[in-house]
Amino acid sequence: MATILVADDFHENRDVLCRMLRLVGHSTISAANGQEALDMAQEHRPDLILMDLSMPIVDGWKATAILKTTSDLRHIPIIAVTGHVTPDEINRAISAGCADYLAKPVDFERLLGKVASLLGDTQRPPFLSS
Amino acid sequence: MKLSIRTKLLAALGLDLALMLILGSFALNQMSAMNEEATFVAAQTIPSIDTVNTINDILLSYRNLQVEYIINVASADKLRIEGEMHHLEEDMAKAFITYDHFQLDENERATFEQTRAGWEQFVTATHTQFIPSNRDSNTGNVHPSFSRLAPLYDNLLSHVRQIKQQSQQRATTALGRVRAAYDASRLVILSETTLTIVVSAVIGLTLSSNIARRIRKLRDATMAIAGGDLNQTVALRGSDELQLLANNFNLMVASLRQQHLLLAQRNTELSESLETQRKLMSDLVQRKQAEEAADRARATAEAASQAKSMFLATMSHELRTPLNAILGYVQLLHLEAQIRGNTDMLPDLERIRSAGKHLLTIISNILDFSKIEQGKMNLEIDTFEISSVANEVIGIFSPLAHSRGIDLTLICPPEIGLMRSDAGKVRQVLFNLLSNAVKFTERGHITLTISHEYHSGKAWIFFSVADTGIGINPEQMGRLFQAFSQVHHNTFHHYGGTGLGLALSRQLCQMLGGDITVESETGKGSVFSVCLPADIGTVQATRQTHVLHTNGNLPRHIPGSVPSLTPGEETAVVASPTSMTQRDA
Numbered sequence: 001m002a003t004i005l006v007a008d009d010f011h012e013n014r015d016v017l018c019r020m021l022r023l024v025g026h027s028t029i030s031a032a033n034g035q036e037a038l039d040m041a042q043e044h045r046p047d048l049i050l051m052d053l054s055m056p057i058v059d060g061w062k063a064t065a066i067l068k069t070t071s072d073l074r075h076i077p078i079i080a081v082t083g084h085v086t087p088d089e090i091n092r093a094i095s096a097g098c099a100d101y102l103a104k105p106v107d108f109e110r111l112l113g114k115v116a117s118l119l120g121d122t123q124r125p126p127f128l129s130s
Numbered sequence: 131m132k133l134s135i136r137t138k139l140l141a142a143l144g145l146d147l148a149l150m151l152i153l154g155s156f157a158l159n160q161m162s163a164m165n166e167e168a169t170f171v172a173a174q175t176i177p178s179i180d181t182v183n184t185i186n187d188i189l190l191s192y193r194n195l196q197v198e199y200i201i202n203v204a205s206a207d208k209l210r211i212e213g214e215m216h217h218l219e220e221d222m223a224k225a226f227i228t229y230d231h232f233q234l235d236e237n238e239r240a241t242f243e244q245t246r247a248g249w250e251q252f253v254t255a256t257h258t259q260f261i262p263s264n265r266d267s268n269t270g271n272v273h274p275s276f277s278r279l280a281p282l283y284d285n286l287l288s289h290v291r292q293i294k295q296q297s298q299q300r301a302t303t304a305l306g307r308v309r310a311a312y313d314a315s316r317l318v319i320l321s322e323t324t325l326t327i328v329v330s331a332v333i334g335l336t337l338s339s340n341i342a343r344r345i346r347k348l349r350d351a352t353m354a355i356a357g358g359d360l361n362q363t364v365a366l367r368g369s370d371e372l373q374l375l376a377n378n379f380n381l382m383v384a385s386l387r388q389q390h391l392l393l394a395q396r397n398t399e400l401s402e403s404l405e406t407q408r409k410l411m412s413d414l415v416q417r418k419q420a421e422e423a424a425d426r427a428r429a430t431a432e433a434a435s436q437a438k439s440m441f442l443a444t445m446s447h448e449l450r451t452p453l454n455a456i457l458g459y460v461q462l463l464h465l466e467a468q469i470r471g472n473t474d475m476l477p478d479l480e481r482i483r484s485a486g487k488h489l490l491t492i493i494s495n496i497l498d499f500s501k502i503e504q505g506k507m508n509l510e511i512d513t514f515e516i517s518s519v520a521n522e523v524i525g526i527f528s529p530l531a532h533s534r535g536i537d538l539t540l541i542c543p544p545e546i547g548l549m550r551s552d553a554g555k556v557r558q559v560l561f562n563l564l565s566n567a568v569k570f571t572e573r574g575h576i577t578l579t580i581s582h583e584y585h586s587g588k589a590w591i592f593f594s595v596a597d598t599g600i601g602i603n604p605e606q607m608g609r610l611f612q613a614f615s616q617v618h619h620n621t622f623h624h625y626g627g628t629g630l631g632l633a634l635s636r637q638l639c640q641m642l643g644g645d646i647t648v649e650s651e652t653g654k655g656s657v658f659s660v661c662l663p664a665d666i667g668t669v670q671a672t673r674q675t676h677v678l679h680t681n682g683n684l685p686r687h688i689p690g691s692v693p694s695l696t697p698g699e700e701t702a703v704v705a706s707p708t709s710m711t712q713r714d715a
Contacts (some may be wrong), residue, residue: 010451016458023465050189054447083450085494086443086501087508106492110463 001025001032002047002119004037007037007054008081012022013104017081020108021115034058038066041073049117050102053082053093061096068097077118134370135341142333146326160315167308170461175301181229182294182651185245189290193283196227196256200264200276209264217252238300239294248286255279259496263639279455305317343370348379356454360387363699437504442500446493453493457486470508475650491565495630502637511666516591520580527568536571538564550665560593562631563658567597574598574655582664589664590644596657602650610648611636635660642666 004026008014011032018028029044031037041049049067053060061081067073080093080101081107093101100114133141192215199211224244234242263275344366354362366376370372460483497666501507524540549556560578567576575645579594602610611632626653632646639646643663650656 013457031584053655104450
């Protein structure tokens, strides 16, 4: 399975997202702000990044933009995870380089579907088929 | 005096002229009389005196020749003297003829005739007695015949002297008449000239002083008026030019007075008008200030509204973050409970999840409202199948309705076809209506009926959600579509909700060119009807900029654009209700 970086300044949200992803077998690493996310991405080369947009130090939009202009990291797909659900904010995230977005509160099934589709993995975990 | 000055002046001039004429004619008369007398003296008196003198001279010479005739003794001398005597006789005859032609009075003529008779007698005596008796005598002695002639001669001489005296007398008389005429004319001319001068002077002085006095009155009056005394009038008697001038002057003063009064009146009106204008101006200023205050208040209100929207958007975001954790942990617990077989926990976890979802709906509605308020709600127009949207929404509520024992039915004609609108918004509206229906109907039926109708040449799609809830009373109905307005608080406690769902649904319907209406009867149920254009392009453009009023009042209808809904248009509706629920969002 894949390694997924979860960036969110709110600890509980990081924890929930990581545990959801680990439930289906992914390995996760997490960052509390954009700068940490950039460092972790550089260090661990994750297969996917879940990026909260409103974060201290370096926000999600800026971190995404930096990642997308870094030659050896720009291939990593990024999903914006945000409480800002207005079309303006979503467009801003997409134009910064995000491949997709998830509105908070994150629905478990929707999260796994988007992750799987970006990783090219269409197989659904067996316990969700019920 | 009722005469004009011109007339008076002309009359005075005429009087003077008449006096002059009289004077002149009289003088001329006197002159001609004098001329006549002088002519008479020149033509008659002087020649007649001359003639008388000639007669006298001839007589004296004739007598002297008689004496010589006696003295001279020579016959030759006697003959020469006879000849000379004969010449004198002829001269005397001529003198008599001359004198006879003068104009003579009776005395003169009588004297003249006596003289001529005396001369003829004397000449006759000379020729018959004197010459014959003395022709041959040469003694030199005085012949008695000479003495006999003496009485004749004396008589004749006295006649001649008398004639001479008469002629002198006549000349003296004529000259006296000339002198008298001269004296008389001098007196008349002098007195008449004096009279003319006096009359002219009297008339001139009278007229001029009269005119000057009246002009002085006029002058005084004009000076008084120039000094500002408009009550001045000039009283002049008569009817001449000055009087006319005075009348005109009085008229002018009266007119001036009137004008002055009028001006004063105008002035008063003007100052009143100015006062009014000043008041108006101050009113305007006050109004302007009030408007500015209102503008400031409006700006403040708009800023507050904007701030509220911003606050709502921020709150929506901030609320989603912890909600994300809550719902995330619930999902995790749910999964873990399933995996571990702790099924007794599942209902509680489901309640937490449901409450969280409800909270999410509320947050979403709040955010939608703030979007509409800020004009940020965009429409995503596309063509979609009506039945698929309807089925999707029915599919969401079917499990819940089934679990609560409510019949949820969709009546949708198979040929209903496509619709061009914002599918997401249509879905949201139907979701809200069905959510309410399910939430507030404890038993009975919920039916979503879809129909297709033409109104005003346009195709409309009707979505009607009928339930068998407790209905809404008319008083509550008025506030039903107002934002943040619960029908009453009890409802909130019983069923939850913020009162936003219906208000938001109406906003969305109006954005899509339609509207939403409700019919309900307390205790029997409610029918919510949504009417939307089949093609949003046939109605007016999107209303994404439509801004809610701060009191949340929404227009009931868009006049002329949305067909009204009548009960007859509902095809499938209220089933027999047993227990009714109050409606809310």
